[in-house]
Amino acid sequence: MITTTNPATGETIATYETLDDNGIDAKLEAATRTYREWRTSPIEQRVELLSALGDLYESNKEELARLAVTEMGKPITQARGEVEKCASLFHYFAEAGPPMLESEFWELSDGGRAEGRWLPQGPVLAVMPWNFPFWQVVRFLAPTILAGNVGVLKHASIVQGVAHRMEELVLEAGGPEGLFQNLCVSSDPIGDVIADTRIVAATLTGSEGAGSAVAQQAGKHLKKVVLELGGSDPFVVMPSADLDQAVEDAVFARIQNNGQSCICGKRTIVHADIHDAFAEKFIAALKDVKLGDPMDDDTELGPLSSEGQRDTVLDQVATAKDEGCTLLFGGEKLDSEGAWMTAGLLTDVPLASETGTDEIFGPVGQIYKAKGIEEAITIANAIPFGLGSAVWTNDDEEREIFANRIEAGMTTFNAVNGSKIEAPFGGIKKSGFGRELSHHGLHEFMNLKTLVYPAEG
Secondary structure (H helix, E strand, O other): OEEEEEOOOOOOEEOOOOHHOOOOHHHHHHHHHHHHOOOOHHHHHHHHHHHHHHHHHHHHHHHHHHHHHHHHOOOOHHHHHHHHHHHHHHHHHHHHHHHHHOOOEEEEOOOOOEEEEOOOOOOEEEEOOOOOHHHHHHHEEEEEEHOOEEEEOOOOOOHHHHHHHHHHHHHOOOOOOOEEEEEEOOOOOOHHHHOOOOOEEEEEEHHHHHHHHHHHHHHHHHEEEEEEEEOEEEEEOOOOOOOOHEEEEHHHHHHHHHHHOOOOOOOOEEEEEHHHHHHHHHHHHHHHEOOOOOOOOOOEEEOOOOOHHHHHHHHHHHHHHHHOOOOEOOOEEEEOOOOOOOOOOEOOOOOOOHHHOOOOOEEEEEEEOOOOOOHHHHHHOOOOOOOOOOEEOOOOHHHHHHHHHOOEEEEEEEEOOOOOOOOOOOOOOOOOOOOOOOOHHOOOOOEEEEEOOOOOO
């Protein structure tokens, strides 16, 4: 049995029966059966389904957004934005996707020719987290549908309502039974699901530990895996930056999704020439963040996803103090029902400390002073992660240096870092491997089959 809880109130939302071994087997058999048909479906049918899904997410935006808020606590305005982004991704692959499946051709040195043809491979398992409960799944689901594969989802337990609703929406849009199914299970049977011969590959967005476990099991059974793991992204501000805009975006980067985003700035690194002016504005703005009911349009910071997640962040703050870090303000538990805490900011963080190298998945940031560009890059790279990064500079030479030397899968200039549906997204180092979105994400779980045609005569 899985129980979902409203993190704003601590109240139980619903309970769900978990699948036993027979139930899991039935889901995998349905996925296999559907794949045999879907793999040969006309591209027009797949495009029609993607378009219908995009329309459904748009027309049901308010319902879906409220479901996400109720289960994991993000502010309603951000939840609406998440659903809108999902709709955009469905429409993107419906419109721009078919040319990505066209064959490639090569002339061979012996006079023959070769063709590279993109073909589906089978049922793919997706293990997904709660922080962006719709988006994380849709960026897997949309290319899966277009590719001719089928999807099996193991979603986070705390967002089972979202998982069930997403399965329903595929059916409502006209998708066949078995094309996309939710496995309502704990994490325990996932190793066996990966090992099952009916699953051809796996993708996971989540923690380093979960990614390592999935990768080991997939490797043992020679199955491809794509991993998008944690991040402790640098947010670098140089003297040529628009200071006020940089402050505004730094605040949003730290409180977006109640501080529970892998890809938004967690470590703010500011050039010494502007550090004090930036810090004064940054602290004032963070203190002014409106914490309140996540269903209120004016709320900027809601509860964390669960009391357990809140307590993890509080423990990290305590560890930071023990390591000699200075808590400038906040980072405290609220005396109320639910998973509430205040935003906070740490400084004097030793680079090699646990605080300096770990990811704080909550609304507590860190601020560093860098003497120059070399030290800023050293601080930015002094972590085991390499997911995203943001750099604020209007100096073209500095941009080139940061572009080439920050160790991350993405660097955004003069804006909050975030995935873009038209561009590849993923990490390096302990932030994982493989790419999602764009044609790179579409092709990750497809077979680029080479066809060779000898020279005639």
